Amino acid sequence: MIKIAVIGYGVVGSGTVEVFYKNLDSIEKKIGDKIDIKYILDLRDFTGTPYDEKFIKTFDPIINDDEISIVAEVIGGIEPAYRYVKSLLEAGKSVVTSNKELVAEKGAELLRIARDKKVNFFFEASVGGGIPIIRPLHHCLSANEINEIAGILNGTTNFILTKMINEGMAFNDALALAQKLGYAERDPSADIEGYDACRKICILASLAFGKHIYPKDVHIEGISSITAEDVQYCDDFGGRIKLIGWASKRDDKAIVMVCPAFISDFSQLASVNDVFNAILVRGDATGDVMFYGKGAGKLPTASAVVADIIMAAKMSDSSKSLYWEDSEQAFVLDRKLLDSKFYLRLICKNKVEALKQAEELWGSLKLLHREGEADNEVAFVTESINEYKFEQDCALILKSAEIKGKIRVLDY
């Protein structure tokens, strides 16, 4: 009989307990052993659940109970999750978590402790909710060198952008709707400013490239400055605006960023709508592979936590943990080393002058149009250009025009 504990009885925690007991028969068949939840840790009072007698309010019974071999940490945030998880691993217990912030900030350290202690530290639920991505990346693509990852990693922003694109809503209206429907929090900044997507691309890139990539090293642009006009021009371009978490290997280094981007309608990523997530992985042998599904939600995320519990239970006799190394300072390169295509929307003092200057700076331009375009308005996509030079160029163009929209164009 395997005894486990669940730390946190919020949305994911209560879902984990629900999925666990709902499928207990088939779970035990898969493990080949009996398994039960012995403790559920939450500071709040819960009564009237079928699990009332399992609730505890302090961490000590869990860490001190030799019967407990696996713990699911589903409270989120760095503290007290970090303290709990670290001491659990050090005590020789396996841990599974849905906590993307914890893994993105402390993954290398926790993975090292897990390896030293020969226990498992799994976090399938930390990226993409119920979409299997961590384990496929690690195992099934292990015969590939992964060169690039591009993901729609945040359902809230994808919902907002979908409403702006399909229904012509303004950003603020779409955000308000997302909040009304419970897709966005009252303070939506972690989503719309790209921090949530950043944590997820950090986890994926760390796993793919084998070295920890910290959120602080990642260039982040959110979607709050995207306008209805940008959406219209992207439509004329033949694409859709998506918030992309992006990571690319450059020899021994990596470039990682989160930014809105024009994505061609021919790309599989373009048709990922509403709160759905998708992660495209580019391997040297396998080519482009994409994983798609609900990136959040109680039961999808819980099912990923429970799958990790099953895996930890099956692996109790062997430590086959995921692993990546901590990284030196300069593993992540400045994204200004990139060459990118850009969409620009300008309001010109003199349209002819501005276009002439733009062509001198950025070569052949692909001009875009929209219904209701102003007389002094011009929009285009540049050729591929070094980002550092492009920023300098943008300062030059300000003499003849105001920049109203600036979005990368990514090729997938």
Add this chain to the structure above:
Amino acid sequence: MIKIAVIGYGVVGSGTVEVFYKNLDSIEKKIGDKIDIKYILDLRDFTGTPYDEKFIKTFDPIINDDEISIVAEVIGGIEPAYRYVKSLLEAGKSVVTSNKELVAEKGAELLRIARDKKVNFFFEASVGGGIPIIRPLHHCLSANEINEIAGILNGTTNFILTKMINEGMAFNDALALAQKLGYAERDPSADIEGYDACRKICILASLAFGKHIYPKDVHIEGISSITAEDVQYCDDFGGRIKLIGWASKRDDKAIVMVCPAFISDFSQLASVNDVFNAILVRGDATGDVMFYGKGAGKLPTASAVVADIIMAAKMSDSSKSLYWEDSEQAFVLDRKLLDSKFYLRLICKNKVEALKQAEELWGSLKLLHREGEADNEVAFVTESINEYKFEQDCALILKSAEIKGKIRVLDY
């Protein structure tokens, strides 16, 4: 040092050797041990390769060499693959294979031998080429009851249908193009009649439902009768015609079939074009999850074989093989128990009469139109109707009209 053998040096076999040596450093790092290919078995002569000294022409050295712990079988077909694989597993060697025919016909028996002998039998490459699907299905979705799988599992037919849809090509022209480009064989029947897709949905359904589903129990319809007119009507319907491998759990039983179907443009499956494959998995907790990528090709398939080799090498101290049971006769139900919506295209003796009769038989019809529609032509989608009754009804309608097109409408 782990020693392995590769049986077959055709497209997948030579790709396996290529991917293996190209990424050997990172493979050994992932395994935590040295690994090398000791034998490559092929009846043909190969000279001038970097592996000339590894080639052998008989099976005996492999089965008799105690150093060999893992063998990749990549010849395809039932014989001699079945004989080889069976004796390798019985000799206590792990086997990985890309051979979908072998797994679909003999999977239950081979998995039982692998379990008895505590070795691994892996076959990630047998479905979806380089798309990770077997392991994610088994592991990451293990906390879900899988209720349904719908997949675009054959790149050749998807290429042909894409050409018919996007470029208005006739079926025969699209097939000829596929043959010219090397996507279709000279005898294309395994692809266009749905047998290849059938083997793959059998493997996926066996894994998802835990019991072997044999190809002979699966209802199969191919795409050779799809016309340009059907494609036009599907466009008016707001969808695309795809060849779908489909499996659904019904209590303790399953319904499995392969058939062309109208798929709504809102579905992620609709945007899967050309030779790409995609597999949609519907779990009770995770909802719809989709896996997308190149379903065939030398390097994608080879990368899946090599990933299985890595997994088998890592798992050498434990048998965590995939598993499903053999099944009794009646595990697969007659698909005529299904309720389905159908698209029908009729050439009528009397259009008013035929429509009146169709409405009496199938309730409210969604009428469809196309450019150049003939005066005596009518096309529509029925309400959901029992398939057994529908076939009887179709015999009745023949009095007033000839059936020129009949395709299921699937909801995703």
